[in-house]
Amino acid sequence: MKTITLRDGKERSLQRRHPWVFQGSIARGGGDAGETVRVEAHDGSFLAWGAFSPASQIRVRAWSFDEAERIDEAFFDRRLRRAIALRARLAIASDGMRLVHGEADGLPGLIVDRYGDVLSAQFLAAGTERWRAVIADRLCAITGLARLYERSDVGVRGLEGLEPRAGWLRGDGATELSITEHGRVLGLDVAKGHKTGYYLDQRDNRQRFAQWVRQFGCRRVLNCYSYTGGFSVAALAGGATDVTSVDSSGPALEQARRNVERNGFDPAACTWVDADVNQHLRASLESGAGFDAIVLDPPKFAPSAAHADRASRAYKDINRLALKLLAPGGLLLTFSCSGGIDAGLFHKIVAGAGLDAGVDAAILQRLESACDHPTTIEFPEGEYLKGLALLKTA
Helix, strand or coil: CEEEEECCCCCHHHHCCCCEEEHHHEEECCCCCCCEEEEECCCCCEEEEEEECCCCCEEEEEEECCCCCCCCHHHHHHHHHHHHHHHHHCCCCECEEEEEEHHHHCCCCEEEEEECCEEEEEECCHHHHHCHHHHHHHHHHHHCCCEEEEEECCCHHHHCCCCCEEEEEECCCCCEEEEEECCEEEEEECCCCCCCCCCHHHHHHHHHHHHHHHHCCCCEEEEECCCCCHHHHHHHHCCCCEEEEEECCHHHHHHHHHHHHHCCCCHHHEEEEECCHHHHHHHHHHHCCCEEEEEECCCCCCCCHHHHHHHHHHHHHHHHHHHHHEEEEEEEEEEECCCCCCHHHHHHHHHHHHHHHCCCEEEEEEEECCCCCCCCCCCHHHCCCEEEEEEECC
């Protein structure tokens, strides 16, 4: 077993059970990609077992802080069973759910979602890549499912020195599926959809939106970055009669159309706009359009803190435009999924947007990911999705 020794004073984060060790914290030692290493403090005391990644700035991701634990097939079986058992205890109103959420489930670099009878997984780090076959076998055995699609085709694998990869890892068949969420049917494609196929993290926020649309009598709704129309369907379920969905992906808008039809809503109530959101917001303002409710759920503008300044300007601009487009008493749901923008900074950005727009707004509720995307007290970086539900008061 190879050993990694940390510099003096760099052991504190592991002692607090934060799972990352950065390159600059290491005094000596190394290993092969994904190899299990023993991590020790400067004085030789045990800190953690972890997966070594020679290409990444995060050189070690901790598997366990228990010196007696062994990182083997039984370890992954235990961790996977624990993660899946947690979801079984949660009241998840869908047959689409996240089963494994990386560091929060003690499996850094692994994402696993379930869509009905299909699993979709991402192996994002050298450690999970090394144990990929074992993890796939244990997932199928524990869930009793035969089909597992791999979506390890994301840019972060490059930071680990890994090539992108996608395709059936276990089983085969159609990649177009549908799930039921809060009683609504939503289509997705595990091969072509974003992330593992869909944005499960917004499940409960879509339901809240449907309830608020009904509660506040919102009839005209604008859904920006609408993707496959989850918030659009929710708006219709809440009684909206005029829903405009804006996205720069024609195939996503086509899937959104089908989702409206799947749920028996009138397609005539919907307008589909294949366009840049920022440009569409500006054009809507110039035309004198107005809306009772707006959703802003943009892609990741700031993947790290280094991108925060530029991203802040982009978030501020779209929120300023949306607040100006809202009718008095209107509802705005605005989100950031950027790891480089924390909840406090996002609040300041939206407040600045309101000031520039010359409007006042009250916070109806702070929003976050659904409960199957947990954040642990040891790893606050896992709280990537943050949102605000606002009511325009003046």
